[in-house]
Amino acid sequence: METLNRTVTEFILLGFSMGHQEEILLAVLFLAMYITSLAGNILIFCIVLGNTQLHTPMYFFLSNFSILDIMFTSVISPQLLWNLFSGDKSISFSACMAQLYFYFLLGTVEFFFLTSMSYDRYAAICKPLHYHTIMSSEVCAKIGLACWLCGFLSVLCPIIQISRLSFCKSNSINHFFCDSGPLLELSCSNIRFIELMDFMLSSVVIVGSAILTLISYSCIISTILLIPTTSSRKKAFDTCATHLTLISISCGISIFTYVTPSQKETLNAHKVPAILTTTVCPFLNPFLFTLKNESVRDALRKTVRKTRDIIIECFLTTRKGNTVVLGESH
Structure with a gap:
């Protein structure tokens, strides 16, 4: 990619405005969260893989989500930890473009998987007699493949366009990783088309996932309210509550960060939600959304x-x- 852009060979990630000692303390915290996130998600994947009772569509999606969390946080955390511990904020142009691509690829695939999980819950609660036919192993495999393929295709074109821009204003990125908004701010090329394309794709993926999930859960809640016994209603609500919470947090943060026509005025405010999505959520997900499940605990x-x-x-x-x-x- 460096041959396509002759104006810069590396970027400087400005990260957080604090002294080196404070950065070391922050790095220790992030390192502990990163290791815990890896251990928790690997544990979930191994439990699901090694227990035949958990070879169901619901746990198929949860185990895939664990793999995505491992990959997603690993795209950002190692570079972030190196920058904080060493004080070296530089990142090569190729590494920056690779980080940008995989960040958006894995984030997009996560949204598709979250939407698929809402459909799985809809089929399980609203169509229980036909559930195993609707969500057969073949169907689950096709859904998983479609999620990855759609993520790959939707992200590829914008990243290629960004890699061809001229970055002549500065090589200092006002962020702790290579995000699209801060990168576009450094370009002296015409970025209107790329901004519009980013806005449209983000809207389709994020808002589309939120709408499809809301439709699924509208049907789910209507069905749950018709269940005669309180204990059965509570069990059904508990099964869906964690997934609904997870997608609400993900959609809320992503809409604030990316579904805006222009991000120039809010770039400084994007660091906190970015920390939540890249570090905190992968750390919490195994404990809040999977290990609290009774079947997984058993x-x-x-x-x-x-x-x-x-x-x-x-x-x-x-x-x-x-x-x-x-x-x-x-």
Whole structure:
């Protein structure tokens, strides 16, 4: 990509306006959150993969969401941690464009998966007798593939256009990662078409996901209210509440950040919601939206007991073998 842009070879990520000692403390906090996020999401994926009782559409989407969280936070966090710990704020042009592409690719795919999860909940609650036909393994695989393909195609064109711009105003990005708004601010090319394209694509993905989710949940809530027993209604609401909370937070932050015709006036205000989406949410998601699920907790307890039994058995076998060897030596 550097051959397409001869005006700059690297950018400087200004990040946060604070001293180096404060940045070190912030880096330690982000590092702890990043490691916890990786561990939590890897644990969820392994639990779902290793437990046949969780091989259902709902947990198929949750495990995919865990993988997306791992990849999404890994696009931003390593570079951010390096910048904060070392004080070196530079990032090459190619690395910046790659970070920009994968940030929007994975973010877009997450929205598509969240929308698919709302359809899965609609089928489970509103069409229970036909659920396994509607959400068969083949259908789930096709939905997953479509989410990735649509994300790839929708993000590719804007990123190619941005990579071809001339950045002659400055090479200092007023952000802690390569986001589209701060990058476009540095360009001396005509960016109106790219801004319009970004606005239209963001509106279709984010607002479209929110509308489809609202339609699904309108049907879901109407069906739940018809359930005769209070305990069954509560169980159905609990199943859907976490997903609805997650997509509400994601849509709210993304609409504020990206679904605006021009972002020039609010660029400084974008750092806090960006921290929430890139660091805090991937850290909280495993605990708030998956590990609180009773089925996942049961599977986790079984896995822990099984692992404990294997360790004890290996220890006893090793100890018995050592005893036999010592006895023979005497």
